[in-house]
Amino acid sequence: MKLEIRELWEELKFDLGGMKMPKLDGVKDRKLLLGGGNTKGDILFIGDDPDLFEDENMRVLPGTSGEFFIKLCDLADLSPEKYYITNISKCILKWRELSEEEKKVMKEYLDMQIALIKPKIIVALGPEVVTVLLNEESNISDMRGKVYNWEGNIKVIPTYDPGYVKRVRGLDGKKARPAVEFWNDLKMIKTEI
Numbered sequence: 607m608k609l610e611i612r613e614l615w616e617e618l619k620f621d622l623g624g625m626k627m628p629k630l631d632g633v634k635d636r637k638l639l640l641g642g643g644n645t646k647g648d649i650l651f652i653g654d655d656p657d658l659f660e661d662e663n664m665r666v667l668p669g670t671s672g673e674f675f676i677k678l679c680d681l682a683d684l685s686p687e688k689y690y691i692t693n694i695s696k697c698i699l700k701w702r703e704l705s706e707e708e709k710k711v712m713k714e715y716l717d718m719q720i721a722l723i724k725p726k727i728i729v730a731l732g733p734e735v736v737t738v739l740l741n742e743e744s745n746i747s748d749m750r751g752k753v754y755n756w757e758g759n760i761k762v763i764p765t766y767d768p769g770y771v772k773r774v775r776g777l778d779g780k781k782a783r784p785a786v787e788f789w790n791d792l793k794m795i796k797t798e799i
Contacts, residue, residue, distance in 0.1 A: 611722055615645060618718055622696055625711065640719060641692030648799055649689035650723055651675075652716070652739070653731035655769050656698045659691055671769035678768075682792040688799070690723055692716070694738050701734045713738060720760075727798055728760055729791075732767030740764075747784075750791055753798065761798060765791040 622638045642664035651658075657670040664686060666672035679689070695701050695712055704712065716738070720728070730736045736744040739762055740754065749764040756762045766788045775785035 611645075614718075614722055615640075618715065618722070622715060625696075638697050639693075640696060640715070641690055643690035644687050645690055645723055647687065647689045647723065648726040649684065649729060649795060650720065650725035650727070651689055651691045651729045651731060652735050653691070653693050653767060654695060654701045654734045655693065655731070655767060656695075656700070657769065658693060658731075664691065671767075671772050674772045675768035678789065678792060682789070682796055684792065684796060690719075690725070692719055694735055701738070724758075725760060727795060728756065728762045729795060730762055730764045732770070736764045750787060751794070753794075763791060763795060763798070 619640060622640060625638060639659070639661065642659040642662045655671050657667065658672040658675060660666055660672070664676070666676060675691075676686075679686075694716055695704055696715055701709065701712075728739065730739055733744045733746045736742075736746065736749060739756065744764065746764060746766060750766065752764070754762040754764070766784050768788075771785050771788045774782055
């Protein structure tokens, strides 16, 4: 059984590597990535930010939203052994930049990842991810802090995009509130596990 799952992961990577994406022709950083982390983790973080990770080993560039996010996970006692991080788009393009056909293919990759990982919790990092997973337009401020039941008894926890939180965390008053709420969401994930 373990060998089959490993083979399926390799097949998924190979498939993704051969994907044709005309928008990326001639782009220097053309890499297509499934994600990084523990493929057997209980938590699956799904974002829409090419800076969340650089490679399968979850390397991140200094000063990026990925570095910020992983540091917050560490502070919330969510160790890398507990999670896998991926994006709804498997390339440097954001979801909104993809064609409808590309979105369909990327959603299939995401569905396959979810099936292989079998997480207990999916954390939807931002409104685009919530829309893709829950099939509804979302006001993330209204949805965050709640747990939604999803297919296969998987819990979905919507929260803010780490890049957005990184930008607003130093602001005063109402604008900084998402940073506090994001931190509370990370702590809630810990208790849900």
